[in-house]
Amino acid sequence: MAYEFKNLLVEVADGIAVVTINRPKSLNALNSETLAELDAAFAAIEADPEAKVLILTGSGEKSFVAGADISEMVNASAPEGRTMGLLARVAFKRLEDMEKPTIAAVNGFALGGGCEISMACDITLASDNAKFGQPEAGLGILPGFGGTQRLPRLTNKKIAKELIFGADIMISADEAMRIGLVNHVYPQAELMDEAKKLAKHFMLSSPYSIALAKQAINVGLDTDIDAGLKLEANLFGLSFATADKKEGMTCFLEKRMKERKFIGK
Numbered sequence: 001m002a003y004e005f006k007n008l009l010v011e012v013a014d015g016i017a018v019v020t021i022n023r024p025k026s027l028n029a030l031n032s033e034t035l036a037e038l039d040a041a042f043a044a045i046e047a048d049p050e051a052k053v054l055i056l057t058g059s060g061e062k063s064f065v066a067g068a069d070i071s072e073m074v075n076a077s078a079p080e081g082r083t084m085g086l087l088a089r090v091a092f093k094r095l096e097d098m099e100k101p102t103i104a105a106v107n108g109f110a111l112g113g114g115c116e117i118s119m120a121c122d123i124t125l126a127s128d129n130a131k132f133g134q135p136e137a138g139l140g141i142l143p144g145f146g147g148t149q150r151l152p153r154l155t156n157k158k159i160a161k162e163l164i165f166g167a168d169i170m171i172s173a174d175e176a177m178r179i180g181l182v183n184h185v186y187p188q189a190e191l192m193d194e195a196k197k198l199a200k201h202f203m204l205s206s207p208y209s210i211a212l213a214k215q216a217i218n219v220g221l222d223t224d225i226d227a228g229l230k231l232e233a234n235l236f237g238l239s240f241a242t243a244d245k246k247e248g249m250t251c252f253l254e255k256r257m258k259e260r261k262f263i264g265k
């Protein structure tokens, strides 16, 4: 199944929804129209029972996303800048909170809004030519699509400040992995296959278990450990009410784990 968008290619096949940001002439820069389309695509994938895992990538071999669209921002007023930031906040939060697993396949430059959208995904895989950075301060603005919040949480305060203050710093995929922005680095030709392999691996687990675990991790990290552990205990209890728990445990005890079938309930 394919969804129609102007700036995105969206295809669902074999349980995997691949969203490709497709503005190669501007290295897949995010303008307001693309941000709105991303929000619509994420909502459609969330609701699509055929889509079990989402992979987000950019078209071409040079760039994942080279940031927000500078040609749109150059003449934008303060309220227009704020509107653009809010549009990204809604779309990226929808991506971050999606109950299905999300994988960023970063196939080149992930700068500004590109680094920021990758951080809203559950997993980031990068090609060996990928470069990450937050160049906004070199343009007279600051990261506005989550960079000042997600980058220090994912790495640490000092690393985030160095990258954001030193706007021209671009780090390699290996360095991004070292600081916690990337799970694995692959040769570019293997990136999408590896992303699909991981997606298929996730599809062996109960989708409901994944949704609850994702909620426990995401909500828990933004609260204190005691509240997080209580949330985990409650969600752990809730998972006992599911058909998937019965299926998983029965298949284990009957030594037929390879036959297990989860329904996400």
Ligand code: CAA
Pocket (backbone or CB within 6 Å): 025, 026, 027, 029, 030, 066, 067, 068, 069, 070, 071, 109, 111, 112, 113, 114, 116, 135, 136, 139, 142, 143, 144, 145, 146, 147
């Ligand atoms: N917005 C609009 N157009 C962009 C763009 C962007 N973010 N990034 C690249 N492009 C365009 C270029 O203007 C160029 O267009 P033309 O062919 O019409 O001149 C085309 O894409 C190819 O780019 P380059 O010729 O610059 O390619 P390069 O290989 O020499 O350099 C690059 C690649 C290092 C990524 C360079 O394009 C670059 O520095 N891009 C801007 C990166 C950036 O500053 N991103 C942050 C944007 S602000 C932001 O994201 C705010 C936020 O928090 C959300």
